[in-house]
Amino acid sequence: MKDTIVLYPSIGRGHIFSMVELGKLILTHNPSFSITILIPTPPNSTTIEATTFGCDSSITFHHIPIPQPPSGTAVSPLSLIFHLTRNGNHNLHHVLQSISKTSNLKAIVLDFLNYTANEVTTTLDIPTFYYYTSGAASLCVLLYSKIIKQRKTExxxxxxxxxxxxxxxKEELPSYPEELENIFRDISANMSDCDGIIINTFNAAEERSIKALQEGSCFPDESNPPPVFCIGPVISVPGGEKDENECLSWLESQPSQSVVLLSFGSLGRFSKTQLKEIAIGLERSEQRFLWVVRSESDEDSLEDLLPEGFLDRTKEKGMVVRNWAPQAKILSHDSVGGFVTHCGWNSVLEAFSEGVPMVTWPLYAEQNLNRVVLVKEMKVALALEESENGIVSATELGDRVKELMDSEKGKEIRERVLKMKVSGVEARSEGGSSYVAMNRLIQLWKEKDHLSVLSPNTPLFYNFSD
Structure with a gap:
């Protein structure tokens, strides 16, 4: 029977694509493995087909049905994804048993948001690893969350x-409802007691954070913390990125490193007030720009959302598109010289990999923590400051864009991020830190004994109402 590694991403295309890239990376280091990726599939969701990812036959996909929570279950929108995943544990249990009958199930890798799947893998005695899709620095904060809560109040x-x-x-730390803080502490406890943590980062980018993780100082309750494997940068790019708005064609007509890209991820939607401030700021900056606009309402046209005459006045220097553009391809284009980003980690790694300096505008989740590291620690980005009403003013945006694209400080940032690009390539190359870490992980899996998971009659107690 073939040695198999099971990967279990969280709900959402971004998490799934990231896990697929991890599967491909595993196979480049050990083609003899078989990879099975479990796709969590809630009711009424679009089924993602294997052909979407361009994988070979060594990677197979299996959909895990995720039922809705039982009626009467009190679930907030913020914690819904965690409750949905737990609801799929019964189906996950049977799928893992089925896989174990036809292959040597060496280990399972869980997206850290799927931490409740640990209830199944512990019951079945399957070696369990976590994949943390953001950076090492924000993981330090997550693992230390119990101590942080104490110190914030005491x-x-x-x-x-x-x-x-x-x-x-304390003001710079993200603020979450107590319900989510409790979930994050549960995630921290589960990750602290697993067989290993895989992180999509590399030593040259986050040396201090990685050292703290490896030494165990971020695991306050663990005398024997799990091993950490930093295997990045792994860039997750959805297949078939079509340039429907002809952004790349427009970039061909622009001077080298002259264009700043503004793109804020699939959830980065702004009010009309904020969009108008961005437009005014871009116009005042006098810089070339490519702006991906997402608004709170998809029904409004660009003319409705932006200041009157803006599109005509800036048509020689700027391009504005609605909702989506092939971000990775744009960042790799020679004409792009700056990036205003929400600090999602995949976007950060894309910028690193192309040597593009950043202006940081975090919007949600751990993005503010990423901003702190990019600006204070790595010094590869500038920070945008919000006003008291939560709006980034036109003056603030215009000044920061101009500073990035046309100042001595901007040049220094560009030089540092270009060094980061070289370091990322070296990390993934033979003998580099990420290459060595991946081989160490592969060897650990190869040494695992064949697993004999429990019989189908093993009683399971999954409390969906926790």
């Missing part, structure tokens, strides 16, 4: 010292 000092993370004020 310590009178406004600043917090977190192992592996830059000194940070």
């Amino acid at each position: 310590d009178s000092c406004n600043y917090l010292e977190i192992p592996g993370f830059p000194r940070i004020s």
